[in-house]
Amino acid sequence: MLPATFSAFELQPVPDGASTILRLLDAAAPNWPEVALVAARDPALSLALLIARPLAAGELDGGINSALRRRLEDIGTDLLRAWLLGLGHLGNGNAEAGTKALLRAECAMHLAIESGYPRPDEAYLGGLWRGLSRPGSCRDGRRPPYHSLMRDCGLPASLADGLELAGLADERATGAHPLLALLSAADLLTADDWEAHIARVSGLAGLPAEAVLSLRTDVGYIVSGHAVYPPAGSPLQTTPHPPARLSDDPYRSAGMLGLLTAAFVDLDTAAIKARLQLACPLFGLHTPPVLLGVDGDGLLRPLLEADCGSTEALIAELSLRLEDEASCIALSTRSELPTSFIPAGGAPGRSVADWQIARWLGQHGFHCLPLSSGHDAAVALIPAPSENALDSELRWRYAALLGAAARALRNVARQRNEIAAREAMLQQRFREHVRKIAHEAANPLTVLKSRLGMLVQQRPEDAPLQDEMSLLNAELDRIDNLLRSAAELPTDTAEPRYCRVPELLLDMRTLYGEPLFGSRDLQLELRAARDVPTAAIPASALKQVLLNLLRNASEALQPGQRLVISVFPQVNVDGRNCLEIRFVDNGPGLPTDRLDDLLSARPSAKGGNHQGVGLAVVRDILAQWSATLLCRSQAGTGTSFQIFVPLEQTA
Secondary structure, three states: OOOHHHOOEOOOOOHHHHHHHHHHOOOOOOOHHHHHHHHHOOHHHHHHHHHHOOOOOOHHHHOHHHHHHHHHHHHOHHHHHHHHHHHOOOOOOOOOOHHHHHHHHHHHHHHHHHHOOOOHHHHHHHHHHHHHHOOOOEHHHOOOOHHHHHHHHOOOHHHHHHHHOOOOOHHHHHOOOHHHHHHHHHHHHHOOOHHHHHHHHHHHHOOOHHHHHHHHHHHHHHHHHOOOOOOOOOOOOOOOOOOOOHHHOHHHHHHHHHHHHHHHOOOOHHHHHHHHHHHHHHOOOOOOOEEEEEOOOOEEEEOOOOOOOOHHHHHHHHOOEOOOOOOHHHHHHHHOOOEEEOOHHHOOOOOHHHHHHHHHHOOOEEEEEEEEEOOEEEEEEEEEOOOOOOOHHHHHHHHHHHHHHHHHHHHHHHHHHHHHHHHHHHHHHHHHHHHHHHHHHHHHHHHHHHHHHHHHHHOOOOHHHHHHHHHHHHHHHHHHHHHHHOOOOOOOOOOOOOEOHHHHHHHHHHHHHHHHHHHHOOEEEEEEOOOOOOEOOOHHHHHHHHHHHHHHHHHHOOOOOEEEEEEEEEEEEOOEEEEEEEEEEOOOOOOHHHHHOOOOOOOOOOOOOOOOOHHHHHHHHHHHOOOEEEEEEEOOOEEEEEEEEEEHHHO
């Protein structure tokens, strides 16, 4: 389970190094510089971390240890443990020993420093990874793609050449980029008979023989005279060669699942996305897959926020339905079984949507991997460069990582919706409370204004009194206006007197769909015609109307029942062009006595804290904006509300 880019290599972390990192991670506050030091000494771990996040321009100037430390800290303790736990024993035992690679790396770095090469850390990495070209380090005899590998690490092509041209003759190495000569010299100093090659190293590095001898002696002392890895506090019982397949070790698989779940818990959406982007290459997924989940309307939508013009954004515009009989994506999500889409001969096949998605992903096709994300269905689309199917081991590993991220994203969305719903309900209760206070306060204000009016009539000749009463009347009017506006939240600028209804409904579904409908096993569907004109009503006013109707519907419907909200443009009402918003449910219908007196404030039959003023508020708001409300209801069949709002151009 090493990064996909060097999947051709039979690389395996040095066992002592991996064990040391796991031991260091046991601390309450891990010593990340020490962890980075261990990773920097390991060819496989250092290469994997740099592929997971390529070096930025100039980043290596701060040293390889600092660069690796940043990546390790961002990966986090739990995810790093899960990755190391899932590595198993992938190598065939013929790859170069870690101690020899470290010796060559240190020699290359010190030769670079002594000879004035400007980037000694590049020389260090070249020496550490030089063994990639050794026999037995490459699977199936395939030649490693060094230039692609270094590009994916953010390293220059000269380093790729240094790995590619191992064993180059001295005269050819000295006529090429200086890094090639340094790495060739480091190779010679790593040989068992290195003393016999001092003269050759001197010529390759341009250093006196005495300096080369002293350098090699010092490096040998550094590597062998000190512990390569921090000493263990107590003997660590490890399996020398754990089984490669997690399915062969239930304890490792259970531990890995728990660690992956912990790796994404308590993160916000941005942090989950960043950690997933770093984790995917480590787990063999060079490009993060697209994660799709089913929304309240039965549509497959990206779980991560889609950037404008991205593949995720294009998939969202497809409005792919879970019930789609042609799409293998929908089939995999419904059946919770893996599927693949590999078009034959480039033809779309049954599902044009699947064919488009494969093209957008930039690969031959894709694999659909169902994910465990709680009660909600989710699926991962993994780009497939060939027709080869994912084996069961890879499916398990990918599902473990991506499922943990999907569950975390679902939890974040659920918490966000619950918070928004609570805030909306609190704001609504506050506004209703203030509105009642304003209504009650209107009575004494009316009495005061009447008494002032009588005084004015009784003494019409008293000009000072007239002026005084006029001032008092103005102040009473101001108090009345303040009370009436107290329920509205303050705004920095005046709100536009128009809104886009489909966009408003989409936002409201995001906020209230789960707490009001999804959590109660109710269905909420939105349908809107194309090119709906702008409505002549502020968004806040219409939102209050719609929220009242949504709450009423969610409280009236039973589990399994449905509310459909449709938007129709260009409806003529009494000679005015209007936009129609229609609420239709298949619930029990309204009681006859309530239907006879629908829009008046009256005690609610729902009990509890329901005041029975919701539809009265709806009526008042709509009347303020010259909008109309119609209602039809039949017992046992359902209820429909039709709202006719004037269009902006006719307001």
